[in-house]
Amino acid sequence: MGIPQQLEARLREAARVVLPDADTAGLLVRPCADKRFGDYQTSGLMPLAKARGLDPRKLAAEVCAKLDVRDLCDEVTAAGQGFINFRLKPAALVPVFEAAARGEHLFFDKATVPRTVVVDYSSPNVAKPMHVGHIRSTIIGDSIARILRLLGHRVITDNHIGDWGTQFGMLLLGWKRYLNPAALESDPIAEMERVYKLVNAECEKDPATLQAARAELVKLQRGDPENRRLWEQMVTLSRREFDRLYARLDVQFDYTLGESFYNPRLEPLVNEFVARGIARESEGAIVVFFDEPADAELRNYPLIIRKSDGAFNYATTDLATLVYRIETWRPDEIIYVTDARQKLHFAQVFAAFRRFMPEARVRLAHVWFGTILGEDGKPFRTRAGDTVKLADLLDEAEERALKIVTEKNPSLPEAQRREIARVVGIGAVKYADLMQNRETDYVFRWDKLLALDGNTAPYLQYAYTRIASIFRKGQVAQIEPRLVFEAPEELALAKHMLNFGLVLENAANEYRPNFICNFLYELAVRFSAFYENCPVLQAPEPLRLSRLTLCHLAAQILKTGLGVLGIRTLEQM
């Protein structure tokens, strides 16, 4: 158990002595925002005092008197309106750090009760290029999956690709009429997109073309062998392109079960909804109405699960997907990572699902993120103007990084510079996206995504390489863990590391990778201060070993923390 967790446990014990019947679940110990107060604080006694009509200062003082943390803290004080502040005793860090340096832990605990969590993210559409709009879902989803895995949970990632739907009528028609085989060879998705757009434009003017496209769709849906074959080819070609991008992004999926996978399940599902009275016919469609008090906010937003023409829509597919996941993996939780525009849709699907399987205890989370805006602050519309393809963005990022690596380190062989540029460029793009609160709208700016200075991934990677450089230069392979504190920068660095576990937990609970970015950036800032003020290799023993221990652990946290963001570290850059 980590130090903040121990403080919290002791605090709760003391609070129970003073207030035997109190619910201490809300009694949390958190790092002090202002270090002048101490290292950790609790503000949780004030609500308890208020509920009982007690004087919060007095309560804090009483709990403080019962609090036995002499082994961990120099100073524990009741302060302000009813806070308790803790200041750690440097000696208390020694066993924790020595254990960490021996590889026994890295300042976090694995979950005692592992959960099974399905994470649904990325979900590109067949025959369309992945553009910047897919970056957030892919990167945030991947990071959430990595965080949960690090914390010891069983994670199942599933890429719910758009491989079915009405667009295939036009695609099939376009394929048959306008396909350029050579273009398909060199850039399949671009060519599929081209013929799709051609037919789409034609349909708007010419009813006959629209009719023909619909006929192709019907043939596909009825299992026509020719159309089925073409459709399979479209899916295969698209997935090959997606996989190329996922490889560049270092993103993997356990499953890629697209919408088409659920086709056989749609009709039986709708029938059961109707048979059980959850859905009913309305204006020719089959609709779920939310008339129960629990679903009051959806009262005016019914959910169509079968269209009046008999076809199913994405709500049907999402419900079938949900049921399949429950039956197949028995998850404790399912996480959907999509943009904010789908909030109502998921609220509807989740509510319909609760009616269908009220006994399911699964937690359903729609992890949404802000709309992508252009630099003018208006929504970034792919249809209207320039769509920035993800592949082009990554190319540009790597090019910029290569230029800088070549400037800084011209003596490195080109292959190595290219590899560094790849890790730095992709890392910068990911970090720029992950570091901000996912709920705020996302302004797409080349400069922001490709920035290599300031609070960016390269800054963190650079801190890591400086540490690697120390070990290289000192020819230090293994260290005997020691810990002595001389300079204030050493203590500040060490204390920060203790919070890695809290941050991982918070990031997992709130689905907010940016908490980890903040933590790592602060770690790197503290490391830089340490680096400026505390010579390592030239320090006399035992200071040298102690500083090497701090360096080693800071590097481990940087590597692991960047790792759960999907960002790699380098020994040299």
Add this chain to the structure above:
RNA sequence: GCACCCAUAGCUCAAUUGGAUAGAGCAUCUGACUACGGAUCAGAAGGUUGCAGGUUCGACUCCUGCUGGGUGCGCCA
């Protein structure tokens, strides 16, 4: 029309169950390279947290109203 989301420094963003004096980066200005990588560091400046009320010991955070922007709303996904 109804619902949801957002508004924080010039710009892009943080702010850990409602907690103490709202923090970073970029840009601007001033400094620091004969210590382990200057993709760095130290410092300055920059704020009526959209407006007006309310709840609270305490509000960027919760409630109400308003302004401005965005998104969605039975047969696209």
